[in-house]
Amino acid sequence: MKLGFIGCGNMAQAMMGGIIAGNLIPADEIIASDGYKPSLEKTKENLGIHITMDNKEVAVNSELIVLSIKPQFYDVVIKEIAPIIKEDTIIITIAPGKTLEDLENQFGKKVKIVRTMPNTPAMVGEGMTAMCANDLVAEKEMKEVKGILEGFGRVEMVPEYVMDAVVAVSGSSPAYVFMFIEALADGAVLQGMDRAQARIFAAQSVLGSAKMVLETKLHPAELKDMVCSPAGTTIEAVKTLEDRGFRSAVIQAMDSCAKRCKDM
Numbered sequence: 001m002k003l004g005f006i007g008c009g010n011m012a013q014a015m016m017g018g019i020i021a022g023n024l025i026p027a028d029e030i031i032a033s034d035g036y037k038p039s040l041e042k043t044k045e046n047l048g049i050h051i052t053m054d055n056k057e058v059a060v061n062s063e064l065i066v067l068s069i070k071p072q073f074y075d076v077v078i079k080e081i082a083p084i085i086k087e088d089t090i091i092i093t094i095a096p097g098k099t100l101e102d103l104e105n106q107f108g109k110k111v112k113i114v115r116t117m118p119n120t121p122a123m124v125g126e127g128m129t130a131m132c133a134n135d136l137v138a139e140k141e142m143k144e145v146k147g148i149l150e151g152f153g154r155v156e157m158v159p160e161y162v163m164d165a166v167v168a169v170s171g172s173s174p175a176y177v178f179m180f181i182e183a184l185a186d187g188a189v190l191q192g193m194d195r196a197q198a199r200i201f202a203a204q205s206v207l208g209s210a211k212m213v214l215e216t217k218l219h220p221a222e223l224k225d226m227v228c229s230p231a232g233t234t235i236e237a238v239k240t241l242e243d244r245g246f247r248s249a250v251i252q253a254m255d256s257c258a259k260r261c262k263d264m
Protein backbone atom coordinates (compact mmCIF):
# COMPACT_ATOMS: atom_id res chain seq x y z
CA MET A 1 0.00 0.00 0.00
CA LYS A 2 1.48 3.38 -1.02
CA LEU A 3 1.42 5.81 1.88
CA GLY A 4 1.54 9.60 1.66
CA PHE A 5 1.84 12.33 4.27
CA ILE A 6 0.81 15.93 3.64
CA GLY A 7 2.71 17.87 6.29
CA CYS A 8 6.00 16.41 7.43
CA GLY A 9 6.25 17.63 11.04
CA ASN A 10 6.42 15.92 14.43
CA MET A 11 3.51 13.50 14.08
CA ALA A 12 4.19 12.55 10.46
CA GLN A 13 7.84 11.78 11.26
CA ALA A 14 6.86 9.77 14.35
CA MET A 15 4.31 7.74 12.38
CA MET A 16 6.64 7.11 9.44
CA GLY A 17 9.49 6.09 11.75
CA GLY A 18 7.36 3.37 13.40
CA ILE A 19 5.86 2.12 10.15
CA ILE A 20 9.29 1.78 8.50
CA ALA A 21 10.97 0.25 11.57
CA GLY A 22 8.15 -2.31 11.84
CA ASN A 23 8.59 -3.25 8.14
CA LEU A 24 4.91 -2.50 7.54
CA ILE A 25 5.54 -0.36 4.46
CA PRO A 26 9.01 0.06 2.92
CA ALA A 27 10.45 3.59 2.91
CA ASP A 28 10.43 3.74 -0.90
CA GLU A 29 6.64 3.36 -0.89
CA ILE A 30 6.22 6.38 1.39
CA ILE A 31 6.06 9.96 0.14
CA ALA A 32 5.74 13.17 2.16
CA SER A 33 5.13 16.78 1.20
CA ASP A 34 5.71 19.95 3.19
CA GLY A 35 6.08 23.65 2.51
CA TYR A 36 9.33 23.72 4.51
CA LYS A 37 12.17 22.13 2.53
CA PRO A 38 14.80 21.64 5.30
CA SER A 39 12.38 19.49 7.30
CA LEU A 40 11.61 17.37 4.23
CA GLU A 41 15.30 16.92 3.42
CA LYS A 42 16.11 15.92 6.99
CA THR A 43 13.31 13.33 6.95
CA LYS A 44 14.53 11.91 3.64
CA GLU A 45 18.05 11.64 5.08
CA ASN A 46 16.78 9.93 8.27
CA LEU A 47 14.13 7.63 6.84
CA GLY A 48 14.86 7.27 3.11
CA ILE A 49 11.32 8.23 1.99
CA HIS A 50 10.40 10.17 -1.17
CA ILE A 51 9.78 13.87 -0.64
CA THR A 52 8.11 16.66 -2.59
CA MET A 53 6.97 20.22 -2.03
CA ASP A 54 3.85 19.51 -4.07
CA ASN A 55 0.88 18.18 -2.07
CA LYS A 56 -0.80 17.11 -5.32
CA GLU A 57 2.07 14.71 -6.05
CA VAL A 58 1.30 12.97 -2.74
CA ALA A 59 -2.42 12.99 -3.51
CA VAL A 60 -2.12 11.25 -6.88
CA ASN A 61 0.59 8.76 -5.87
CA SER A 62 -0.81 7.43 -2.58
CA GLU A 63 -3.46 4.85 -1.74
CA LEU A 64 -3.48 6.12 1.85
CA ILE A 65 -3.02 9.84 2.57
CA VAL A 66 -2.37 11.14 6.09
CA LEU A 67 -3.37 14.78 6.56
CA SER A 68 -0.62 15.66 9.03
CA ILE A 69 -0.91 19.43 8.88
CA LYS A 70 -2.27 21.60 11.71
CA PRO A 71 -6.10 21.84 11.81
CA GLN A 72 -6.10 25.42 10.46
CA PHE A 73 -4.49 24.19 7.21
CA TYR A 74 -7.01 21.40 6.57
CA ASP A 75 -9.28 23.67 4.57
CA VAL A 76 -6.62 24.85 2.12
CA VAL A 77 -5.07 21.39 1.70
CA ILE A 78 -8.43 19.65 1.15
CA LYS A 79 -9.36 22.25 -1.51
CA GLU A 80 -6.06 21.50 -3.22
CA ILE A 81 -6.35 17.69 -3.27
CA ALA A 82 -10.12 17.03 -3.42
CA PRO A 83 -10.40 17.32 -7.20
CA ILE A 84 -7.55 14.89 -7.90
CA ILE A 85 -7.78 12.06 -5.38
CA LYS A 86 -8.90 8.69 -6.74
CA GLU A 87 -12.16 7.05 -5.67
CA ASP A 88 -10.49 4.27 -3.65
CA THR A 89 -7.95 6.50 -1.87
CA ILE A 90 -8.26 6.45 1.92
CA ILE A 91 -7.78 9.73 3.77
CA ILE A 92 -6.46 9.50 7.34
CA THR A 93 -6.96 12.53 9.55
CA ILE A 94 -5.09 13.12 12.81
CA ALA A 95 -6.51 16.51 13.80
CA PRO A 96 -8.59 17.16 16.91
CA GLY A 97 -12.14 18.39 16.42
CA LYS A 98 -12.40 17.56 12.71
CA THR A 99 -15.43 15.28 12.47
CA LEU A 100 -16.06 12.81 9.68
CA GLU A 101 -19.06 14.91 8.66
CA ASP A 102 -16.99 18.15 8.54
CA LEU A 103 -14.40 16.42 6.41
CA GLU A 104 -16.94 14.85 4.03
CA ASN A 105 -18.44 18.33 3.55
CA GLN A 106 -15.03 19.86 2.96
CA PHE A 107 -14.17 17.26 0.31
CA GLY A 108 -17.60 17.81 -1.21
CA LYS A 109 -17.71 14.30 -2.63
CA LYS A 110 -17.73 10.67 -1.47
CA VAL A 111 -14.34 9.97 0.10
CA LYS A 112 -13.16 7.15 2.33
CA ILE A 113 -12.08 8.79 5.61
CA VAL A 114 -10.46 7.27 8.69
CA ARG A 115 -10.42 9.68 11.64
CA THR A 116 -7.62 8.97 14.10
CA MET A 117 -5.98 10.56 17.12
CA PRO A 118 -2.38 9.43 17.74
CA ASN A 119 0.09 10.87 20.27
CA THR A 120 3.80 11.74 20.34
CA PRO A 121 4.94 8.57 22.22
CA ALA A 122 4.57 7.12 18.69
CA MET A 123 8.15 8.45 18.33
CA VAL A 124 9.36 5.62 20.58
CA GLY A 125 6.87 3.01 19.37
CA GLU A 126 4.61 3.49 22.41
CA GLY A 127 1.86 5.55 20.82
CA MET A 128 -1.82 5.33 21.70
CA THR A 129 -4.09 5.83 18.71
CA ALA A 130 -7.88 5.84 18.45
CA MET A 131 -9.63 5.32 15.12
CA CYS A 132 -13.07 5.41 13.54
CA ALA A 133 -14.22 5.75 9.93
CA ASN A 134 -17.06 6.73 7.66
CA ASP A 135 -19.35 4.19 6.00
CA LEU A 136 -17.34 4.09 2.79
CA VAL A 137 -14.39 2.39 4.49
CA ALA A 138 -14.78 -1.39 4.34
CA GLU A 139 -13.99 -3.56 7.36
CA LYS A 140 -11.02 -5.08 5.51
CA GLU A 141 -9.64 -1.58 4.84
CA MET A 142 -10.10 -0.64 8.51
CA LYS A 143 -8.08 -3.72 9.50
CA GLU A 144 -5.32 -2.79 7.02
CA VAL A 145 -5.15 0.76 8.35
CA LYS A 146 -5.16 -0.51 11.95
CA GLY A 147 -2.24 -2.81 11.14
CA ILE A 148 -0.26 0.13 9.79
CA LEU A 149 -1.05 2.36 12.80
CA GLU A 150 0.05 -0.46 15.11
CA GLY A 151 3.54 0.11 13.70
CA PHE A 152 3.97 2.89 16.26
CA GLY A 153 1.97 1.64 19.24
CA ARG A 154 -1.39 0.50 20.49
CA VAL A 155 -4.59 1.13 18.50
CA GLU A 156 -8.23 1.02 19.62
CA MET A 157 -11.31 1.39 17.45
CA VAL A 158 -13.77 3.80 19.10
CA PRO A 159 -17.15 5.33 18.30
CA GLU A 160 -16.68 8.85 16.94
CA TYR A 161 -18.47 10.54 19.86
CA VAL A 162 -15.57 9.69 22.24
CA MET A 163 -12.91 11.33 20.06
CA ASP A 164 -12.80 14.52 22.17
CA ALA A 165 -12.28 12.37 25.27
CA VAL A 166 -9.48 10.60 23.40
CA VAL A 167 -7.75 13.92 22.70
CA ALA A 168 -7.94 14.75 26.43
CA VAL A 169 -6.80 11.34 27.70
CA SER A 170 -4.13 10.38 25.16
CA GLY A 171 -3.62 12.90 22.31
CA SER A 172 -2.77 15.79 24.64
CA SER A 173 -1.97 13.90 27.85
CA PRO A 174 1.75 13.34 27.13
CA ALA A 175 2.12 17.10 27.81
CA TYR A 176 0.59 16.76 31.28
CA VAL A 177 2.61 13.63 32.00
CA PHE A 178 5.81 15.45 31.02
CA MET A 179 4.80 18.28 33.37
CA PHE A 180 4.30 15.70 36.12
CA ILE A 181 7.73 14.14 35.43
CA GLU A 182 9.30 17.60 35.46
CA ALA A 183 7.59 18.38 38.77
CA LEU A 184 8.75 15.05 40.26
CA ALA A 185 12.30 15.86 39.21
CA ASP A 186 12.02 19.36 40.73
CA GLY A 187 10.81 17.80 43.97
CA ALA A 188 13.83 15.48 44.04
CA VAL A 189 16.19 18.38 43.28
CA LEU A 190 14.63 20.28 46.19
CA GLN A 191 15.61 17.35 48.41
CA GLY A 192 19.21 17.52 47.12
CA MET A 193 19.29 15.08 44.19
CA ASP A 194 21.30 15.84 41.08
CA ARG A 195 19.06 17.09 38.20
CA ALA A 196 20.01 14.46 35.61
CA GLN A 197 19.57 11.63 38.07
CA ALA A 198 16.26 13.10 39.30
CA ARG A 199 14.87 12.99 35.75
CA ILE A 200 15.75 9.31 35.39
CA PHE A 201 14.17 8.43 38.75
CA ALA A 202 11.02 10.38 37.88
CA ALA A 203 10.58 9.00 34.34
CA GLN A 204 11.33 5.38 35.29
CA SER A 205 8.78 5.58 38.14
CA VAL A 206 6.09 6.85 35.76
CA LEU A 207 6.99 4.18 33.18
CA GLY A 208 6.91 1.40 35.79
CA SER A 209 3.62 2.61 37.28
CA ALA A 210 1.98 2.75 33.84
CA LYS A 211 3.24 -0.79 33.11
CA MET A 212 1.76 -2.03 36.40
CA VAL A 213 -1.67 -0.66 35.43
CA LEU A 214 -1.50 -2.34 32.00
CA GLU A 215 0.04 -5.63 33.10
CA THR A 216 -1.60 -6.38 36.47
CA LYS A 217 -5.04 -5.13 35.34
CA LEU A 218 -5.57 -4.03 38.96
CA HIS A 219 -7.51 -0.84 39.67
CA PRO A 220 -5.13 2.16 40.03
CA ALA A 221 -6.60 2.79 43.51
CA GLU A 222 -5.58 -0.71 44.59
CA LEU A 223 -2.06 -0.16 43.23
CA LYS A 224 -1.91 3.17 45.10
CA ASP A 225 -3.02 1.46 48.32
CA MET A 226 -0.15 -1.05 47.93
CA VAL A 227 2.31 1.87 48.16
CA CYS A 228 0.70 3.59 51.15
CA SER A 229 1.95 2.07 54.42
CA PRO A 230 -0.11 2.89 57.56
CA ALA A 231 1.27 6.11 59.09
CA GLY A 232 3.95 5.94 56.41
CA THR A 233 5.53 8.43 54.05
CA THR A 234 3.34 7.97 50.95
CA ILE A 235 0.01 8.66 52.66
CA GLU A 236 1.44 12.04 53.76
CA ALA A 237 2.17 12.88 50.13
CA VAL A 238 -1.27 11.60 49.03
CA LYS A 239 -2.95 13.82 51.66
CA THR A 240 -1.11 16.88 50.36
CA LEU A 241 -2.03 16.06 46.75
CA GLU A 242 -5.69 15.70 47.74
CA ASP A 243 -5.53 19.00 49.70
CA ARG A 244 -4.12 20.75 46.61
CA GLY A 245 -6.81 19.38 44.26
CA PHE A 246 -4.51 17.14 42.21
CA ARG A 247 -7.25 14.95 40.71
CA SER A 248 -9.64 17.83 40.26
CA ALA A 249 -6.94 19.83 38.44
CA VAL A 250 -6.37 16.93 36.03
CA ILE A 251 -10.09 16.37 35.39
CA GLN A 252 -10.72 20.10 34.85
CA ALA A 253 -7.72 20.38 32.53
CA MET A 254 -9.11 17.53 30.44
CA ASP A 255 -12.51 19.18 30.37
CA SER A 256 -10.89 22.37 28.96
CA CYS A 257 -9.04 20.26 26.42
CA ALA A 258 -12.22 18.49 25.22
CA LYS A 259 -14.09 21.83 25.06
CA ARG A 260 -11.35 23.23 22.82
CA CYS A 261 -11.80 20.26 20.45
CA LYS A 262 -15.45 21.22 20.01
CA ASP A 263 -14.47 24.81 19.08
CA MET A 264 -11.88 23.83 16.47
Ligand SMILES: NC(=O)C1=CN([C@@H]2O[C@H](COP(=O)(O)OP(=O)(O)OC[C@H]3O[C@@H](n4cnc5c(N)ncnc54)[C@H](O)[C@@H]3O)[C@@H](O)[C@H]2O)C=CC1
Pocket residue numbers: 006007008009010011012033034035036039055067068069070071073076077094095096117118119120171172
Ligand atom coordinates in the same frame (compact mmCIF):
# COMPACT_ATOMS: atom_id res chain seq x y z
N1 LIG B 1 1.87 17.06 18.24
C1 LIG B 1 1.04 16.22 18.83
O1 LIG B 1 1.21 15.80 19.99
C2 LIG B 1 -0.16 15.72 18.10
C3 LIG B 1 -0.61 16.34 16.96
N2 LIG B 1 -1.72 15.89 16.33
C4 LIG B 1 -2.18 16.55 15.12
O2 LIG B 1 -1.23 16.26 14.11
C5 LIG B 1 -1.24 17.30 13.13
C6 LIG B 1 0.19 17.75 12.89
O3 LIG B 1 0.73 18.20 14.12
P1 LIG B 1 2.31 18.27 14.35
O4 LIG B 1 2.99 17.20 13.60
O5 LIG B 1 2.48 18.39 15.80
O6 LIG B 1 2.60 19.68 13.65
P2 LIG B 1 3.95 20.22 13.00
O7 LIG B 1 3.84 21.70 13.01
O8 LIG B 1 5.14 19.57 13.62
O9 LIG B 1 3.83 19.69 11.48
C7 LIG B 1 2.97 20.23 10.54
C8 LIG B 1 3.73 20.39 9.23
O10 LIG B 1 2.84 20.83 8.22
C9 LIG B 1 3.55 21.70 7.34
N3 LIG B 1 2.57 22.46 6.56
C10 LIG B 1 1.88 23.58 6.92
N4 LIG B 1 1.07 23.97 5.91
C11 LIG B 1 1.25 23.07 4.89
C12 LIG B 1 0.68 22.93 3.61
N5 LIG B 1 -0.26 23.78 3.14
N6 LIG B 1 1.09 21.90 2.84
C13 LIG B 1 2.01 21.00 3.30
N7 LIG B 1 2.58 21.09 4.52
C14 LIG B 1 2.21 22.11 5.31
C15 LIG B 1 4.43 22.50 8.26
O11 LIG B 1 5.52 23.06 7.56
C16 LIG B 1 4.86 21.44 9.29
O12 LIG B 1 6.08 20.83 8.94
C17 LIG B 1 -2.15 18.40 13.70
O13 LIG B 1 -3.42 18.31 13.11
C18 LIG B 1 -2.21 18.08 15.17
O14 LIG B 1 -3.39 18.52 15.78
C19 LIG B 1 -2.40 14.79 16.74
C20 LIG B 1 -1.99 14.12 17.85
C21 LIG B 1 -0.87 14.55 18.64
Ligand SMILES: O=C(O)[C@@H]1CCC=N1
Pocket residue numbers: 096167171172
Ligand atom coordinates in the same frame (compact mmCIF):
# COMPACT_ATOMS: atom_id res chain seq x y z
O1 LIG C 1 -2.47 20.42 20.99
C1 LIG C 1 -3.03 19.99 19.97
O2 LIG C 1 -3.93 20.65 19.43
C2 LIG C 1 -2.62 18.65 19.39
C3 LIG C 1 -3.74 17.67 19.36
C4 LIG C 1 -3.38 16.58 20.31
C5 LIG C 1 -2.04 16.91 20.75
N1 LIG C 1 -1.61 18.02 20.21
